[in-house]
Amino acid sequence: MPAVASFRARASAPAPEMPSFSSGASPQKQQHNARRKQLIRQQRKSLPIASVEKRLVDEVRKNDTLIVVGETGSGKTTQLPQFLYDGGFCQDGKVIGITQPRRVAAVTVAKRVAEECNDQLGRKVGYSIRFDDSTSNATRIKYMTDGLLLREALLDPLLSKYSVIVVDEAHERTVHTDVLLGLLKKVQHSRCLHANKNGKISGRPDHSQSSTLKACQGIKIAPLKLIIMSASLDAKCFSDYFGGAKAVHIQGRQYPVDTLYTYQPESDYLDATLVTIFQIHLEEGPGDILAFLTGQEEIESLERLIQERARQFPADSSKIWITPIYSSLPSEQQMNAFKPAPSGARKVVLATNIAETSVTIPGIKYVIDPGMVKARAYNPVTGMESLIIIPVSKAQALQRSGRAGREGPGKCFRLFQECEFDKLAESTIPEIKRCNLANVVLQLKALGIDDIIGFDFMEKPSRTSILKSLEQLILLGALTDDYKLSDPVGKQMARLPLDPMYSKALIVSNEFKCLEEMLIVVSMLSVESIFFTPREKLEEARAARKSFESSEGDHITLVNVYRAAAECLEKSKNANAKEKTMEKALNRWCFENFINYRSLRHARDVHSQIQGHVQQMGLNLSSCGDDMVQFRRCLTAAFFLNAAMRQPDGSFRALATGQSVQMHPSSVLFRTKPDCVVFNELVRTTQNYVKNLTRIDPLWLAELAPQYYATED
DNA sequence: GAGCACTGC
Incomplete structure (x- = not known):
C-alpha cells in the first residue's frame, strides 16, 4: 500500500456552467x-x-x-x-x-x-x-x-x-x-x-x-x-x-473550491483514490464525495476495495454509502447517486465522465480527480477505433473540480502534482479530429458544399481522414467518381439519420426484398449494447440469449430479439393493456431475458423513425421470410467493405485493410469456425476484434461486389 | 473466452 496521499492547496478557477436536472416539482395549490x-x-x-x-x-x-x-x-x-x-x-x-x-x-x-x-x-x-x-x-x-x-x-x-x-x-x-x-x-x-x-x-x-x-x-x-x-x-x-x-x-456564481495536489506522483491512481476517500471520510467535515474513474471495471473494483477496507473500521464509526454511476448502468440503479445518504452515513459517488457534464449530483462537497479519462481514438488509415486511457485536459480538470462548488465551498483533491497540471493540454482535442468523418462529409455534400478539403472548419480534420471518408462514400455509391453526391443513392443516404454504411444497407435491402429485416438490423446496430450480462449472473444471461441465437450469426440473432420483443408487446396489446402497462410488460420481459430495456426502447424509436423515412422515399417494406440465404447475401452486398476470411491459425484477415483480426467472444459465432464473415464493428482492445458477424459464402463477394472484389482471386 | 468514457441525428 502506498503512503497516504498528502495534498497542498492552490486557488481554484471557476468551472464552466452546466445544465442540471430540475426537480420538476409541480405546484398544486x-x-x-x-x-x-x-x-x-x-x-x-x-x-x-x-x-x-x-x-x-x-x-x-x-x-x-x-x-x-x-x-x-x-x-x-x-x-x-x-x-x-x-x-x-x-x-x-x-x-x-x-x-x-x-x-x-x-x-x-x-x-x-x-x-x-x-x-x-x-x-x-x-x-x-x-x-x-x-x-x-x-x-x-x-x-x-x-x-x-x-x-x-x-x-x-x-x-x-x-x-x-x-x-x-x-x-x-x-x-x-x-x-x-x-x-x-x-x-x-x-x-x-x-x-x-x-x-x-x-x-x-x-x-x-x-x-x-x-x-x-x-x-x-x-x-x-x-x-x-x-x-x-x-x-x-x-x-x-x-x-x-x-x-x-x-460573471458567474459559484462557490470557491480549494484545489489540492499531491506532493509525490501516484503510481496507482485507483489505490490513491481509495486512500483519499478514507482520508476525507476520517478527517473532513460532512459532505459527499465524488470520485472520477475511467470505466465500469474500475468502479466495480474500487467499490469492492472500499467495502473491504470499511469492514476494518470499528462498528460505531460513521458509515460509507457507495453509489456507482455510469452510462450503461440501468437507470434505477443510476438514481441511487441522486438520493441523500442514509442518516449518519457519507455518500461516495464513483462516477465516470457522466458526472462531468451530463448529470449534476446534489450534495457533493469533495471531488477526487485522478486526472485520467477513457477517450475514443480513431485511426483513419486502418479505420480502427479504440478506447484509450489518457490524462485529462486542464479544462476537464477545472470542470471536475467545479463539481465541488455547486452548493457551497468545496475541496478538490487532484491525485497528481501541481507541476503535472501545468503540463496538461489546455483543452480536449475536438471530437472532429478523432472520429470517422463519413457522416459529416455526406451531410456537407448534401448541403451543397462540394469542396470538403477547402471547407472552413474551425479546426480542420486531417487530410487523410477527409480523403478516407470521401473514398468510403464513393465505394458505397453515395458519391460519384468526381466526388459529387449521387442521385438517387447519395441523396437518399444523406436523408437517413444513420451511419452511411447502414443507410446503404437499407437501399440495398430494398433490391434484395428484405427491407423489413434490414430495418430491424440497422436499428439494433445503431444503439448501445442490447444484451445485458451482469457478472454475477453470467450463466443465466447466456442461457437466456440461447433462445434468440441464430447459427447464421449476430445479425439474425438481433432480428430474433427484436421480433420476440414486438411479440411481447403485441400480446399485452391484445389484452387491451394501456400503453404504460405495455411498457411495463416489455420492461419485465427485457429483465427476464437479460436484454437492456433502454437500448431496446431506443432501437424501437430508431426503427419507427427510419421506417417513416424509407416509406417516404418510396421503398417497399418487403420481407424475405425464412429465406436466410437471401438475407445473408443482402448483408454481404451491404457490408462487403467489412469482410474477413479465416486464416489457417484461426484468426481472420480483414479483406479491405489486410489487418489481422479476431472474432469477439460476444459473437454467437464465437465457438464455430466460419470461413468467411461480414462484420460491423472493428475495435482494438487487447487485440483487434470484429463484432456483430454473419457467416457468408466467400464467392458471394465477387458476385455481389464485383467493383471491389472482381480483381481479387 | 472479452469487457465498452460520453454524446447525437
Missing part, C-alpha cells in the same frame, strides 16, 4: 403557485446576467456575431433568449434557436424557461430533439440539440425561420457543434448577401454560395444573428474564427 412565481421573479433578478440585460441586447443589435463567455451560474442559457425576445428579435414570426449538445439539457432548460415566461411548454417556448418535438407555430424560443439543427439545414439551407441562433456550450466542441459553426458562418454570409441583394445593395457575387442562394431566391430574408456561448475562457478561438467577433464576459 394556487397559493403555492403564486409563491413559486414570486420566487422565480426573485431568482431571475438575482442572476448575474440580469444586470447587463440592456447592454447585451444592444451588443446583439450592433454585432452580427457575438461571443458570450459565461461562467457557471451566470444564467446565460435561460435568460439571454428571453432578453432577445423582449428586445424584439421575434418580430415577423421569427424564431430564436438555441442549440445544446445534449438532449436532456434542451428539455430541462426549455421547461424552466417556459415556466419563467408563465406559459405552457410548446407554445412560446418549446424544444425539439430527435423523437420528441414540443414546438408549435407559436414557438418563438426554441431549444434543440445541435444535431437536429444540422438536419433542419438540409430542408432549409438558409435556416430562414431563425432571426438569431445561439450555440450554447460551444467549448465542448462536439462534432455537431463544429460542423454547425462552419455551416452557420456560411449561412450568415449567404443571408447577408441575400439581404443586400433584395435591398438593391450590390453584394459581391460569391460562387460558393450559389446553390443555397438559388434555393431561396425571391424569399425575403434578413441577416442572421449568431451568438456563440462558451463557458471556458478560450473566447479568442471563437472570436478569431468569426472574423474578430466581439466577446463579452458574464
Whole structure:
C-alpha cells in the first residue's frame, strides 16, 4: 500500500456552467403557485446576467456575431433568449434557436424557461430533439440539440425561420457543434448577401454560395444573428474564427473550491483514490464525495476495495454509502447517486465522465480527480477505433473540480502534482479530429458544399481522414467518381439519420426484398449494447440469449430479439393493456431475458423513425421470410467493405485493410469456425476484434461486389 | 473466452 496521499492547496478557477436536472416539482395549490412565481421573479433578478440585460441586447443589435463567455451560474442559457425576445428579435414570426449538445439539457432548460415566461411548454417556448418535438407555430424560443439543427439545414439551407441562433456550450466542441459553426458562418454570409441583394445593395457575387442562394431566391430574408456561448475562457478561438467577433464576459456564481495536489506522483491512481476517500471520510467535515474513474471495471473494483477496507473500521464509526454511476448502468440503479445518504452515513459517488457534464449530483462537497479519462481514438488509415486511457485536459480538470462548488465551498483533491497540471493540454482535442468523418462529409455534400478539403472548419480534420471518408462514400455509391453526391443513392443516404454504411444497407435491402429485416438490423446496430450480462449472473444471461441465437450469426440473432420483443408487446396489446402497462410488460420481459430495456426502447424509436423515412422515399417494406440465404447475401452486398476470411491459425484477415483480426467472444459465432464473415464493428482492445458477424459464402463477394472484389482471386 | 468514457441525428 502506498503512503497516504498528502495534498497542498492552490486557488481554484471557476468551472464552466452546466445544465442540471430540475426537480420538476409541480405546484398544486394556487397559493403555492403564486409563491413559486414570486420566487422565480426573485431568482431571475438575482442572476448575474440580469444586470447587463440592456447592454447585451444592444451588443446583439450592433454585432452580427457575438461571443458570450459565461461562467457557471451566470444564467446565460435561460435568460439571454428571453432578453432577445423582449428586445424584439421575434418580430415577423421569427424564431430564436438555441442549440445544446445534449438532449436532456434542451428539455430541462426549455421547461424552466417556459415556466419563467408563465406559459405552457410548446407554445412560446418549446424544444425539439430527435423523437420528441414540443414546438408549435407559436414557438418563438426554441431549444434543440445541435444535431437536429444540422438536419433542419438540409430542408432549409438558409435556416430562414431563425432571426438569431445561439450555440450554447460551444467549448465542448462536439462534432455537431463544429460542423454547425462552419455551416452557420456560411449561412450568415449567404443571408447577408441575400439581404443586400433584395435591398438593391450590390453584394459581391460569391460562387460558393450559389446553390443555397438559388434555393431561396425571391424569399425575403434578413441577416442572421449568431451568438456563440462558451463557458471556458478560450473566447479568442471563437472570436478569431468569426472574423474578430466581439466577446463579452458574464460573471458567474459559484462557490470557491480549494484545489489540492499531491506532493509525490501516484503510481496507482485507483489505490490513491481509495486512500483519499478514507482520508476525507476520517478527517473532513460532512459532505459527499465524488470520485472520477475511467470505466465500469474500475468502479466495480474500487467499490469492492472500499467495502473491504470499511469492514476494518470499528462498528460505531460513521458509515460509507457507495453509489456507482455510469452510462450503461440501468437507470434505477443510476438514481441511487441522486438520493441523500442514509442518516449518519457519507455518500461516495464513483462516477465516470457522466458526472462531468451530463448529470449534476446534489450534495457533493469533495471531488477526487485522478486526472485520467477513457477517450475514443480513431485511426483513419486502418479505420480502427479504440478506447484509450489518457490524462485529462486542464479544462476537464477545472470542470471536475467545479463539481465541488455547486452548493457551497468545496475541496478538490487532484491525485497528481501541481507541476503535472501545468503540463496538461489546455483543452480536449475536438471530437472532429478523432472520429470517422463519413457522416459529416455526406451531410456537407448534401448541403451543397462540394469542396470538403477547402471547407472552413474551425479546426480542420486531417487530410487523410477527409480523403478516407470521401473514398468510403464513393465505394458505397453515395458519391460519384468526381466526388459529387449521387442521385438517387447519395441523396437518399444523406436523408437517413444513420451511419452511411447502414443507410446503404437499407437501399440495398430494398433490391434484395428484405427491407423489413434490414430495418430491424440497422436499428439494433445503431444503439448501445442490447444484451445485458451482469457478472454475477453470467450463466443465466447466456442461457437466456440461447433462445434468440441464430447459427447464421449476430445479425439474425438481433432480428430474433427484436421480433420476440414486438411479440411481447403485441400480446399485452391484445389484452387491451394501456400503453404504460405495455411498457411495463416489455420492461419485465427485457429483465427476464437479460436484454437492456433502454437500448431496446431506443432501437424501437430508431426503427419507427427510419421506417417513416424509407416509406417516404418510396421503398417497399418487403420481407424475405425464412429465406436466410437471401438475407445473408443482402448483408454481404451491404457490408462487403467489412469482410474477413479465416486464416489457417484461426484468426481472420480483414479483406479491405489486410489487418489481422479476431472474432469477439460476444459473437454467437464465437465457438464455430466460419470461413468467411461480414462484420460491423472493428475495435482494438487487447487485440483487434470484429463484432456483430454473419457467416457468408466467400464467392458471394465477387458476385455481389464485383467493383471491389472482381480483381481479387 | 472479452469487457465498452460520453454524446447525437
